[in-house]
Amino acid sequence: MIGIRLIGTPAEVAEAALIVREAFIVTGFRGPYPSRHTSAHVRLYLEVQPS
Template sequence: MISVRLIGEPSEVAQAARIIGNALRVVSQSDRYPCRGASTRARVYLDAEVKPQAPGAGVSDLEIYHERVKELRGQGLDSVTARLQAMDEARQRIDEREQAWHDAQEVSR
Protein backbone atom coordinates (compact mmCIF):
# COMPACT_ATOMS: atom_id res chain seq x y z
CA MET A 1 0.00 0.00 0.00
CA ILE A 2 1.25 3.45 -0.92
CA SER A 3 0.12 6.54 1.01
CA VAL A 4 0.28 9.86 -0.81
CA ARG A 5 -0.38 13.39 0.46
CA LEU A 6 -1.10 15.95 -2.25
CA ILE A 7 -0.74 19.63 -1.37
CA GLY A 8 -1.39 22.47 -3.80
CA GLU A 9 -4.04 24.62 -5.38
CA PRO A 10 -7.39 22.76 -5.35
CA SER A 11 -7.50 22.36 -9.14
CA GLU A 12 -3.92 21.06 -9.22
CA VAL A 13 -4.62 18.61 -6.40
CA ALA A 14 -7.69 17.29 -8.25
CA GLN A 15 -5.71 16.92 -11.48
CA ALA A 16 -2.82 15.17 -9.71
CA ALA A 17 -5.27 12.76 -8.02
CA ARG A 18 -6.72 11.86 -11.45
CA ILE A 19 -3.24 11.29 -12.90
CA ILE A 20 -2.26 9.10 -9.96
CA GLY A 21 -5.55 7.22 -10.38
CA ASN A 22 -4.54 6.39 -13.95
CA ALA A 23 -1.18 5.01 -12.83
CA LEU A 24 -2.17 3.32 -9.56
CA ARG A 25 -5.30 1.69 -8.13
CA VAL A 26 -6.57 4.24 -5.60
CA VAL A 27 -8.05 2.37 -2.64
CA SER A 28 -9.20 5.45 -0.72
CA GLN A 29 -9.19 9.20 -1.15
CA SER A 30 -9.89 11.71 1.60
CA ASP A 31 -12.02 14.80 1.34
CA ARG A 32 -10.20 17.97 0.41
CA TYR A 33 -8.87 19.79 3.49
CA PRO A 34 -7.82 23.44 3.40
CA CYS A 35 -4.25 24.17 4.40
CA ARG A 36 -3.83 26.20 7.59
CA GLY A 37 -3.78 29.96 7.68
CA ALA A 38 -4.75 32.27 4.86
CA SER A 39 -3.48 29.85 2.22
CA THR A 40 -5.65 28.95 -0.78
CA ARG A 41 -3.92 25.59 -0.98
CA ALA A 42 -5.57 22.28 -0.12
CA ARG A 43 -4.58 18.75 0.95
CA VAL A 44 -5.86 15.36 -0.18
CA TYR A 45 -4.68 12.01 1.13
CA LEU A 46 -4.64 8.90 -1.06
CA ASP A 47 -4.03 5.23 -0.34
CA ALA A 48 -3.12 3.34 -3.50
CA GLU A 49 -1.77 0.06 -4.78
CA VAL A 50 0.24 -0.77 -7.86
CA LYS A 51 -2.10 -2.03 -10.57
CA PRO A 52 -1.46 -5.58 -11.72
CA GLN A 53 0.02 -5.56 -15.19
CA ALA A 54 -1.87 -7.05 -18.06
CA PRO A 55 -0.17 -9.90 -19.92
CA GLY A 56 2.50 -8.41 -22.16
CA ALA A 57 2.52 -5.12 -20.23
CA GLY A 58 5.91 -3.76 -19.37
CA VAL A 59 7.40 -4.78 -22.69
CA SER A 60 9.33 -1.80 -23.94
CA ASP A 61 8.87 -0.25 -27.34
CA LEU A 62 12.49 -1.18 -28.06
CA GLU A 63 11.82 -4.87 -27.35
CA ILE A 64 8.73 -4.77 -29.59
CA TYR A 65 10.80 -3.06 -32.30
CA HIS A 66 13.55 -5.72 -32.21
CA GLU A 67 11.03 -8.56 -32.30
CA ARG A 68 9.25 -6.93 -35.24
CA VAL A 69 12.53 -6.50 -37.14
CA LYS A 70 13.26 -10.24 -36.65
CA GLU A 71 9.76 -11.11 -37.84
CA LEU A 72 10.06 -8.92 -40.95
CA ARG A 73 13.52 -10.28 -41.74
CA GLY A 74 12.03 -13.78 -41.49
CA GLN A 75 9.48 -12.73 -44.10
CA GLY A 76 12.31 -11.98 -46.50
CA LEU A 77 12.74 -8.21 -46.11
CA ASP A 78 16.28 -6.89 -46.14
CA SER A 79 17.68 -5.47 -42.91
CA VAL A 80 17.25 -1.78 -43.76
CA THR A 81 13.67 -2.14 -45.04
CA ALA A 82 12.71 -4.24 -42.00
CA ARG A 83 14.15 -1.64 -39.62
CA LEU A 84 12.42 1.24 -41.39
CA GLN A 85 9.06 -0.54 -41.35
CA ALA A 86 9.46 -1.46 -37.66
CA MET A 87 10.36 2.16 -36.82
CA ASP A 88 7.27 3.43 -38.64
CA GLU A 89 5.09 0.98 -36.69
CA ALA A 90 6.71 1.97 -33.38
CA ARG A 91 6.18 5.66 -34.12
CA GLN A 92 2.53 4.97 -34.91
CA ARG A 93 2.08 3.12 -31.57
CA ILE A 94 3.67 6.03 -29.71
CA ASP A 95 1.50 8.56 -31.57
CA GLU A 96 -1.63 6.55 -30.71
CA ARG A 97 -0.68 6.48 -27.00
CA GLU A 98 0.02 10.21 -27.00
CA GLN A 99 -3.32 10.90 -28.67
CA ALA A 100 -5.14 8.69 -26.14
CA TRP A 101 -3.42 10.58 -23.31
CA HIS A 102 -4.41 13.96 -24.79
CA ASP A 103 -7.99 12.74 -25.28
CA ALA A 104 -8.12 11.61 -21.64
CA GLN A 105 -6.88 15.03 -20.53
CA GLU A 106 -9.62 16.75 -22.53
CA VAL A 107 -12.33 14.51 -21.05
CA SER A 108 -11.12 15.19 -17.49
CA ARG A 109 -11.40 18.96 -17.92
Protein backbone atom coordinates in the same frame (compact mmCIF):
# COMPACT_ATOMS: atom_id res chain seq x y z
CA MET B 1 -0.78 0.06 0.65
CA ILE B 2 0.94 3.30 -0.29
CA GLY B 3 -0.09 6.70 1.11
CA ILE B 4 0.19 9.81 -1.04
CA ARG B 5 -0.41 13.38 0.12
CA LEU B 6 -1.25 15.97 -2.53
CA ILE B 7 -0.96 19.68 -1.71
CA GLY B 8 -1.79 22.56 -4.04
CA THR B 9 -4.63 24.64 -5.35
CA PRO B 10 -7.90 22.74 -5.66
CA ALA B 11 -7.43 22.56 -9.45
CA GLU B 12 -3.84 21.30 -9.14
CA VAL B 13 -4.81 18.64 -6.61
CA ALA B 14 -7.73 17.46 -8.76
CA GLU B 15 -5.46 17.17 -11.81
CA ALA B 16 -2.76 15.36 -9.84
CA ALA B 17 -5.32 12.91 -8.43
CA LEU B 18 -6.39 12.01 -11.97
CA ILE B 19 -2.75 11.41 -12.93
CA VAL B 20 -2.23 9.18 -9.87
CA ARG B 21 -5.31 7.15 -10.91
CA GLU B 22 -3.58 6.36 -14.20
CA ALA B 23 -0.63 4.71 -12.43
CA PHE B 24 -2.22 3.23 -9.28
CA ILE B 25 -5.45 1.73 -8.01
CA VAL B 26 -6.92 4.23 -5.54
CA THR B 27 -8.40 2.31 -2.61
CA GLY B 28 -9.33 5.26 -0.42
CA PHE B 29 -9.00 8.98 0.16
CA ARG B 30 -9.44 11.63 2.84
CA GLY B 31 -10.08 15.29 2.18
CA PRO B 32 -9.72 17.71 0.68
CA TYR B 33 -8.77 19.69 3.76
CA PRO B 34 -7.57 23.30 3.92
CA SER B 35 -3.77 23.61 3.90
CA ARG B 36 -2.27 24.53 7.26
CA HIS B 37 0.25 26.89 5.68
CA THR B 38 -1.35 28.49 2.62
CA SER B 39 -5.02 29.44 2.59
CA ALA B 40 -5.34 29.02 -1.19
CA HIS B 41 -4.14 25.40 -1.05
CA VAL B 42 -5.79 22.14 -0.02
CA ARG B 43 -4.50 18.73 1.08
CA LEU B 44 -5.79 15.41 -0.22
CA TYR B 45 -4.63 12.04 1.09
CA LEU B 46 -4.82 9.03 -1.19
CA GLU B 47 -4.41 5.36 -0.34
CA VAL B 48 -3.22 3.43 -3.39
CA GLN B 49 -1.84 0.09 -4.47
CA PRO B 50 0.16 -0.75 -7.57
CA SER B 51 -1.96 -1.54 -10.61
